[in-house]
Amino acid sequence: MSLLIKNGIIVTMNAGREIIQGDVYVEGCRIKAIGAALTLAADKVIDAAGQLVIPGLVQPHIHLCQTLFRGQADDLELLDWLKQKIWPLEAAHDAQSIYYSALLGIGELFKGGTTAIVDMATVNHTESNFQAIYDSGIRAVSGKCMMDFGTDVPPALQDTTINALEESTELLEKWHGAGEGRISYAFTPRFAVSCTEELLTKTVELANKYKVAIHTHASENRSEVEYVQKLTGMRNILYLDKLGLTGPSLILAHCIHLTNEEMAVLANSQTNIVHCPSSNLKLGSGIAKIPELIDQGAAVAIAADGAPCNNNLDGFMEMRLAALIQKPFYGPTAMPANKVFELATLGGAKAMGLSDQIGSIEQGKKADIAIVSLGDLRTTPTAGVSIYTQLVYQVQSNQVLTTIVNGQVVMENRQLTTINETEVRQQANQAVKRIAARAETVI
Numbered sequence: 482m483s484l485l486i487k488n489g490i491i492v493t494m495n496a497g498r499e500i501i502q503g504d505v506y507v508e509g510c511r512i513k514a515i516g517a518a519l520t521l522a523a524d525k526v527i528d529a530a531g532q533l534v535i536p537g538l539v540q541p542h543i544h545l546c547q548t549l550f551r552g553q554a555d556d557l558e559l560l561d562w563l564k565q566k567i568w569p570l571e572a573a574h575d576a577q578s579i580y581y582s583a584l585l586g587i588g589e590l591f592k593g594g595t596t597a598i599v600d601m602a603t604v605n606h607t608e609s610n611f612q613a614i615y616d617s618g619i620r621a622v623s624g625k626c627m628m629d630f631g632t633d634v635p636p637a638l639q640d641t642t643i644n645a646l647e648e649s650t651e652l653l654e655k656w657h658g659a660g661e662g663r664i665s666y667a668f669t670p671r672f673a674v675s676c677t678e679e680l681l682t683k684t685v686e687l688a689n690k691y692k693v694a695i696h697t698h699a700s701e702n703r704s705e706v707e708y709v710q711k712l713t714g715m716r717n718i719l720y721l722d723k724l725g726l727t728g729p730s731l732i733l734a735h736c737i738h739l740t741n742e743e744m745a746v747l748a749n750s751q752t753n754i755v756h757c758p759s760s761n762l763k764l765g766s767g768i769a770k771i772p773e774l775i776d777q778g779a780a781v782a783i784a785a786d787g788a789p790c791n792n793n794l795d796g797f798m799e800m801r802l803a804a805l806i807q808k809p810f811y812g813p814t815a816m817p818a819n820k821v822f823e824l825a826t827l828g829g830a831k832a833m834g835l836s837d838q839i840g841s842i843e844q845g846k847k848a849d850i851a852i853v854s855l856g857d858l859r860t861t862p863t864a865g866v867s868i869y870t871q872l873v874y875q876v877q878s879n880q881v882l883t884t885i886v887n888g889q890v891v892m893e894n895r896q897l898t899t900i901n902e903t904e905v906r907q908q909a910n911q912a913v914k915r916i917a918a919r920a921e922t923v924i
C-alpha cells in the first residue's frame with residue numbers, strides 16, 4: 482500500500498527543523514520520499530493543500546484503562562483520588578470494559594493527532610488492553626500495572642511479587658514486537674508507594690534481561706514523596722536511582738517534587754521525564770520545574786495522563802498548557818512554542834526509545850503523521866505567523882483531519898477507520914454502569 486500526501490506544509494522536525502512545501506510519499510509503513518511535486522504513483526492520494534503535515538504527537542504517559550472513568554473523580558488529591566475512586570473502579574473492570582475503555586481512549590487520541598503512546602494498563606485483563614491496541618493500529622508501549630504492597634490497594638489489584646513479574650513476562654513474550662513492531666512491552670510498576678523494593682529490583686533485572694523499558698510514576702504529589710521517605714529513609718528519585726530505576730530506558734511520569742540533587746540525577750542519567758500539565762493542575766499536585774530540567778539537559782516529553790485526572794487525552798491542550806503554566810514562574814520567554822512542539826514529538830519519541838523511527842517526518846522513518854487544517858478562524862491570519870505558534874497556542878484537536886500510523890490511515894476527514902465510534906460509545910456507556918454496580922463507588 483502506498484500513499485501520497487500532496488501539497489502540504491510539511492513540518493519535518495528534522496535536524497534543520499525544515500518546513501517544506503510539498504509532498505510526502507509513504508510505502509508500506511515508511512516514509513520513502515519528501516519533496517516538492519513528487520511524481521510518484523500511489524494507491525491513495527491525500528490532498529493537503531494549505532494544511533500542515535506534522536509528525537504525529539507522541540504522548541508517553543496514558544492510562545487507556547481509565548478512559549471509562551472520565552468525569553468520575555473530580556476535586557481530589559492524588560492519594561485520595563486513587564483510594565476512593567480510581568482503584569475501586571479499576572478493580573471492577575472486566576475484560577470487555579477494558580477493551581472498550583482502551584478503544585475509547587485511542588479513538589480520542591487519533592482524533593487529536595496522537596499516533597504513539599506509552600500506556601500503563603491496570604493489574605487485570607491486560608490482554609484486552611493489548612488487544613485494543615493491536616486492533617486499533619496505534620503505536621504503543623504498554624504493560625500490566627504491578628502492585629504488591631499497600632494497605633489501601635484493593636485485594637483485586639494486589640498481586641504477589643512473583644505473580645506480578647510472571648504475568649508481566651508472559652505478556653511481554655506474547656505482545657512485545659506485535660503488530661509488525663508497532664507494539665512494545667514495558668514493565669510498569671505503579672509507583673514506590675505500592676511496590677516492594679523486591680518488586681522494583683526484580684523489575685530492573687527483567688527489563689535489562691529483555692531490553693525493554695520501565696514506566697512508572699514518580700514524585701507527583703507531596704504526600705507520596707513523604708510516604709516514600711518514611712518507608713525508605715530516602716527521597717523518592719534517589720531511592721529509584723539506587724534500585725536502578727533511572728536512565729534512558731526509564732519513563733517517569735510527573736517528577737514535580739524534586740530537590741536540586743534529584744533534578745541533577747534525572748538530567749545526568751537521561752531518564753525520560755513525562756510532563757502532564759493538565760493532570761498536575763487538576764489533582765493539585767503542583768507544577769514541574771520543566772524549564773530548569775531542560776536547562777540541565779534532561780529528557781522531557783508531554784502527555785495527558787489518564788482521562789479521570791484531565792479529563793481529555795488531547796495533545797494540543799497539553800502543549801498549550803505546558804507552554805503557559807511556566808511563564809508566571811520563569812517569565813514569558815520560558816517554553817517557546819518551537820521547544821514545546823519538539824517535546825511533544827521528538828521528546829516523546831525519545832521516551833519511547835524510538836528516536837530513530839518516529840517523531841519527525843524524514844525519509845526512512847515510520848509514517849506516523851497528522852494532517853492539520855489551518856482553515857479555521859482561530860488559525861487566521863496565517864501570514865507571518867510561526868507554524869509552531871499556530872500548533873501550540875491556536876490549533877485545537879478538531880482541526881486534525883487525518884491521522885496516519887505506521888502507514889495506515891486511522892482517521893480520514895475526521896472519520897475513524899479502524900474504530901467504530903458509535904459502537905465504542907454505546908459499549909462504553911454500558912460498561913461504565915456495570916463497573917459502577919461492582920465498584921460500590923458513587924458514579
Ligand SMILES: Nc1nc2[nH]cnc2c(=O)[nH]1
Pocket residue numbers: 544559563567671672698701760786787790
Ligand atoms: N496521575 C496518576 N498518578 C498515579 N500514581 C499512581 N497511580 C497513578 C495514576 O493512576 N494516575
